[in-house]
Amino acid sequence: QKEVEQNSGPLSVPEGAIASLNCTYSDRVSQSFFWYRQYSGKSPELIMSIYSNGDKEDGRFTAQLNKASQYVSLLIRDSQPSDSATYLCAVSGNTGNQFYFGTGTSLTVIP
Amino acid sequence: NAGVTQTPKFQVLKTGQSMTLQCAQDMNHNSMYWYRQDPGMGLRLIYYSASEGTTDKGEVPNGYNVSRLNKREFSLRLESAAPSQTSVYFCASSEALRGGGTDTQYFGPGTRLTVL
Numbered sequence: 001q002k003e004v005e006q007n008s009g010p011l012s013v014p015e016g017a018i019a020s021l022n023c024t025y026s027d028r029v030s031q032s033f034f035w036y037r038q039y040s041g042k043s044p045e046l047i048m049s050i051y052s053n054g055d056k057e058d059g060r061f062t063a064q065l066n067k068a069s070q071y072v073s074l075l076i077r078d079s080q081p082s083d084s085a086t087y088l089c090a091v092s093g094n095t096g097n098q099f100y101f102g103t104g105t106s107l108t109v110i111p
Numbered sequence: 112n113a114g115v116t117q118t119p120k121f122q123v124l125k126t127g128q129s130m131t132l133q134c135a136q137d138m139n140h141n142s143m144y145w146y147r148q149d150p151g152m153g154l155r156l157i158y159y160s161a162s163e164g165t166t167d168k169g170e171v172p173n174g175y176n177v178s179r180l181n182k183r184e185f186s187l188r189l190e191s192a193a194p195s196q197t198s199v200y201f202c203a204s205s206e207a208l209r210g211g212g213t214d215t216q217y218f219g220p221g222t223r224l225t226v227l
Contacts, residue, residue, distance in 0.1 A: 008151075032214050043201055043218040044154070088154065092214050098169065099144070099216060103153035 003027060004091050006102035014110050019076040021105050023089030026070065032092040033065055035074045037085045038104065044088055048074065079109045113137055115219035117202050123225045124192045132187040132222050134202030142207040143185035144169075144216065145177060147198040154201065160185055161207070192226045199223050 004025050013019045021035075032051055036044035048063040050056045050072065056063045062075040072091075076083055086104040093100065115136045124130055136143065145157040146169075156169030160179040174196060176188045185204075189196060200222045207214040 034215065043221050045218070046215055049215055090154075090216075098156060098159065099214075100156075101146075101154040103151060 003100035004089055004102040006087075006089050006105050008103055009106040010108055011105055012108045012110055013079050015079060015081060017079050017109075019079045019083065019107055019109070021074040021076075021087050021089075021107070023072045023074075023102055024070055025072070025089075025091045025100070027091065027093060027100075028067075028070065030091045030093065033063070033072045034090040034092075034099075035061075035063060035072075036088040036090060036101075037083075038088055039085045047087075076107075079107075081109045081111050084108045115202055115204055115217055117200075117219035117222050119222060120220065121223050123227065124189075125227050126193060128192050129188065129190050130192065131189075132200055132202075132224075133184070134186065134219060135184045136202075136204040136217070136219075137183065138204060138206075138217065139182070140204035140206050140217075141182070142205045142214075143179065144203040144205075145175070145185070145187045146201045146203065147171065147196075148201060148221075149198050157187065157200075192224075194226045197224060197226045 035048045038044045050063040050065045060077045064073045088104045089102040118133045141162045144159040146154045155171045158177040160166045163182045178186045202219040203216040205216045
């Protein structure tokens with residue numbers, strides 16, 4: 001079983017809509033959770049980090065963590081064409097030194 | 112600050128050749144990482160260095176060696192390149208320390224390696 005699983009998509013949403021990206025992880029002792037955005041041909045860049053259960057909001061982005069269900073999600077409100085990218089979910093292991101990435105969800109925002 | 116830098120940006124090797132990928136960070140981070148990214152496979156950890164002077168294997172270490180030269184630099188060496196090592200290689204760093212610090216990773220621009 002993979003450590004971190006994401007729906008590869010592609011996910012298409014119209015401009016202005018809410019995009020919902022989901023991720024599940026297998027290691028119950030994981031402590032830290034991250035969402036990275038990666039444009040084609042570029043390196044991953046951090047969007048959000050979340051460490052405790054509940055919601056964390058930053059501008060148009062909201063990360064949601066449910067440790068009991070081993071589930072983390074990212075909501076993008078008022079989606080823009082510039083949000084079109086691959087979104088990677090990452091989870092740190094119990095030592096905090098190893099990170100496990102999902103294969104990413106490709107998002108396309110249609111103008 | 113340049114953040115995380117990698118050299119070279121592109122490289123083509125023949126099977127059996129060797130090369131070293133260089134990575135440096137100027138953020139005074141303790142931990143550094145090497146990943147490879149292949150289509151449909153996501154980012155996979157090759158090796159990491161939790162602190163200066165230590166290195167550990169990640170998920171896919173076979174065929175690679177690393178050196179943590181100092182706190183700033185972490186190199187990845189392919190001793191005898193194989194076509195299966197054709198990939199995009201990313202170096203990353205984080206502040207991470209046991210018991211403290213943040214473990215957000217910052218990535219370099221990547222090296223696109225083709226092994227013929």
